Amino acid sequence: MKFSTVRFARMSWFALLGAGVLAALPPAGAAAPVPMDLTQSAAAMPWLRYSNWTRADWKDYNTLTQTASPAYAPPPTLTGPLAGDPTNGEKLSFDRNRGGSCVACHVMGKTTPALPGSVGPDLSTIGLWGRSDQWLFNYVYDPRSVNPQSMMPPWGAHQLFSVQEIQDIVAFLKTLKEPSTFKDALENPASRPIPVETRDNLDPFTNDGMAAVERGALVFSRAGTSGKSCGHCHFTPKKNFKNWAAGMPRYEARLNKVIGVEEFIARHARSTTGDALLMQSADNIDLSIFLRYLANGTPIKVDTQSKDSVAAIQRGNALMTRKIGQLNFACMDCHSLGANKWIRGQYLTETQGQFAHFPTWRTSRGEIWDIRKRFQWCNVAIRANELPPDAPEYGDLEIALAVINQGQKMNAPGIRH
Template sequence: MRHVFTKTALVMALSTFCFGAAQASEMSRDVPLEMEQPSYKIPWDRYSGWKPTNWSKFSTLRQVVSPPVSFMQKLDKSTTSSSDIIINDDEGDVIVGDPAKGKALVSNRKRGGSCYACHILPDAALPGNVGINISTIGVWGRDDEYLFNYIYDPRMFNPSTVMPPWGAHGIFSKDEIKHIVAYLKTLSKPVKFESTQENPDTRAMPIETRDNFDEFVNPSMMNVDTAKELFITEGSTGKSCQACHEKPEVEFATWATDMPKVETRMNKVIGIEEFVTRHARATTGAEYLSQSEENLSLAIYLRFLANGHPIAIDKSDRNTQLAIRRGEDLMNRKIGQLNFACVDCHETSANKWIRGQYLGSFVGMMDHFPTYRTSRGEIWDIRKRFQWCGVAIRANELEPDAAEYGDIEMYLMSKNNGRVFSVPGIRH
């Protein structure tokens, strides 16, 4: 589906969009967009070289399907191997398990990141402090059945817990949880750290000091030059971006500051990356698919031109208000096998450590995207950040132009109103 405009009408439409009064909350209905095709590659490839895993048994931002909260699990006295030992047997409350096996399970990073990720425990390298210090839990007087069930499904005790339902979601078997309880019952001495950096409670908050705009420091600065070339490159219609935007540094000086926008024709919020794809198709005929180098380059460039200006989402429009509300609701939804919500890491546990990673808050999260990730050697737009959060908590990600991601992007950008653009960013 293509929208045909005369050159005069097209320029007027784009001028209305770029310089609309009071930074309109909704996208002008005159802006030409291709609205029928997906804005991403079909078939969708999660990530190059990444073996996909299907977590369809667990909730996503689109559907709620995770298993419900469990009932209390009763313990039996059967042994599971010749090395198992009985931890106690007062009033029939017995855990039979092997502390050595339990310690190995507690530290196994392949099982959801391990208990070390959130708790201070003996021998943990860079433990986290999202959870409480449990290095002396063995002398707390907790009975075995309580410990077993708290690990099996902590939602029984605290519905809003950030601790995964290890047993209920099939990460550990019941026998494995018995081993873990057996290990925890042996812990009686507080951990002594050799340095303040080892202790998550005294570890210094990371401060990013690299210069975003130094081409020798931030590889994604080269994408600004790539975008400038794309801007003057003609597409299949014989037109380039410059045909309608002769002075992008003037016309787009603040354009990115109030994106994303509600697009009522598509009944969704669209961000800059999706806009680039759909607007290019409808005007120049170029195909700049989401998360491609061309798309990332232009998305960086359009924000680069707005550097130094504050994010300014206009929240006066009713549709924008509804999108923000939907986004906030999604941020509170528990998803994935690990049963995390966005707020669990970036609000409840903000400014804490999950193993060696610092959990930032929502404010300060948006002003540097797209950003170069040194840990991956590639540029991520904000939608890819959302997708990878899903992978980290074992939830199936959504397509880049998902309406759910649009609502979350709108919510986060509104939370960051007043923050000054500094794009492209560079982060580990």
Template sequence: MQYNKSQLLLIYILIIPLSVKAAEMPSSVPLDIKNATTITSWKSSNTWSNYSNLRHTVKKPVSVIQPITSSIKANPANGKKLVANRKKGNCVACHILPDVSQPGNIGMNLSFIGAWNLPDQLLFNYIYDARIYNPNTVMPPWGAHNILTTDEIKDIVSYLKTLTIPVPLPQRRIPTNNVDNLDEFENPAMFELETGADLFIESCQKCHKNPEDKFAKWAVTMPKFEPRLNKIIGIEEFITRHAKATTNVKYLLQSEENLALTIYLRNLANGQKIAVDTSDTNTNLALKRGKTLTQRKIGQLNFACTDCHKKNSGKWIRGQYLKKLTNIIDHYPTYRSGKDAIWDINKRIQWCNLAARANDLPPDAAEYADIELYLTVESNGSELSVPGFGP
């Protein structure tokens, strides 16, 4: 069938907008867009405002070479302490060094660096600001970002110069999680299913009958773009805003009630494959922002998500195995045994901010939502299994 220009224009007007908005949150869904979704007095828990975070860029130019005019002869004993100090040098997080259990292997084996006869100026400046030599390095600018003093760097250089005997790479097995995350005797988060079901009956069932059918696939289509807020929202924020609008209850982000309802709704979709639609313009733009944010260097340590979970995935930071960015989202919220707490994905991103020594953002930050979208799309096709269990 042939169409004239007027008919084609009408088809474009009527059909294209429907497909463009197919992935967005329907405007008919009641949402509270005025009240806070978390504590109204939210304030970042950190004081690293002099460094970039996921919202603000603080320019920290690459240093120039610091001249070292004579051989460095400082305190190697203090240098040995600094390379293992988690708040200072912490070189063993990424490098193999002697007398250390579970060293990392992101960086080169430094256990015999003293036999390389490297110039003191090179050793000093590589620690002071490795970006001088490699703009894409994952090594923090220890001196330039005021983590180590000049004298402390000299102590580390003096220690490194004493190392001449290589230490072999420790043999490690890729960790496997043998815990059945859906067994309530093994995963404490499973007990929140009952709490979530009770909350659903109390607050949701009047409008949403047969949740096992109605929400059998909903969770694997989230998050979505919400035009009224001009941002992506995940299930956690949706619960907060929808519950407030419909029943006037407060299920604030990261509260026990919010986590329980999130676990319940995601659990209903367990076994379904993640299938987030990114066909509309706004979702696509958010997806690109999310990917960019995972590549952004932040904090005093100057880390990006991809430094650990792309460039060095499959390696170790001390005793922690670094996973890829894919297949992270399919088990959140998750019980973290090491923290004895249930975390949603935003809590996990906040914690990574702290690890990079960057100011974190409120749980409902648009930046976290964009990253959640990116991580979810990266996991498209993987099966949901909530709640998760991990270290």
């Protein structure tokens, strides 16, 4: 973008703010119904996974909407002595193409690859623990056979490894009899420094996501196919937008589901300006960041009192504990039981502390992600088919997460690795 264009964008935005041309959307819970398209999807249909994500289909495993994973069954009984190849077992244990590898959660002896995780116990001396071959086989094949609450994937039951491959892994585990040594504190998950985000996310020279604020203001002032812009009907944004985004998401009775800022934009724009600002399109993300930016510093305060909101929050909390995907993980496995630990070189955060920063600039991918795209990626990362961004289940998750972060101050766009 040329300097003159950037200068114009900035001048336009501040002029709009100062002149009061931009508009405030009605606050959440307003008595008069807000114009909104109620018949079409707010996202592109049919829904197609992003082109730079895996195309794998995990239809045989649970999602947030379907029950498909095989029912639990006891692991097969070994007949005779363990027949495993420890060399191949080591290779399999460290293979990142098999669900992220055992090293995602465990330290596993002196040959452990770089940046092991700490979600699971250090297995460097498991060969001295006195566990039987069958016990070890059972735990790797399906840990639920030993610990029904285990967050470890059922490697055999969900067909990530064959019976013979699990015997090879067990043979390798039996060779682990010496504590691991690490070349430095970064390699040891027990001493690896906890990452602290010190970058100023509201500095446009630090956070590329800040450019979306100016782009969003331009979208707001742009006339749609109806000949009208958002600013045609609404004004005084600094005053009237101060709290709106902090009260989202909210239950929309006409749709019988919870909608967030991004879905509201898509449906409201379609019925007023005529613009097709579909969820996760560039214009939708930019406008949602602009509206949230105006609410920065305002504490999150979503509806926790009405009957429909309470029911949605309860559904969202239940979905957080639902085991899905080939890896059989729930949200709370990583962000409660596994929180504040390492999964390989990534630090798992708690459910509180991130929500107020979305949409966020992901430096590792060079993209801005809204909260729904974050949900989708979590699904795909654990080998579960994701849902369209306007899925009711994501709305329930979003409001439940907002409640957990109730009182946290809005601070968008965020910046995260």
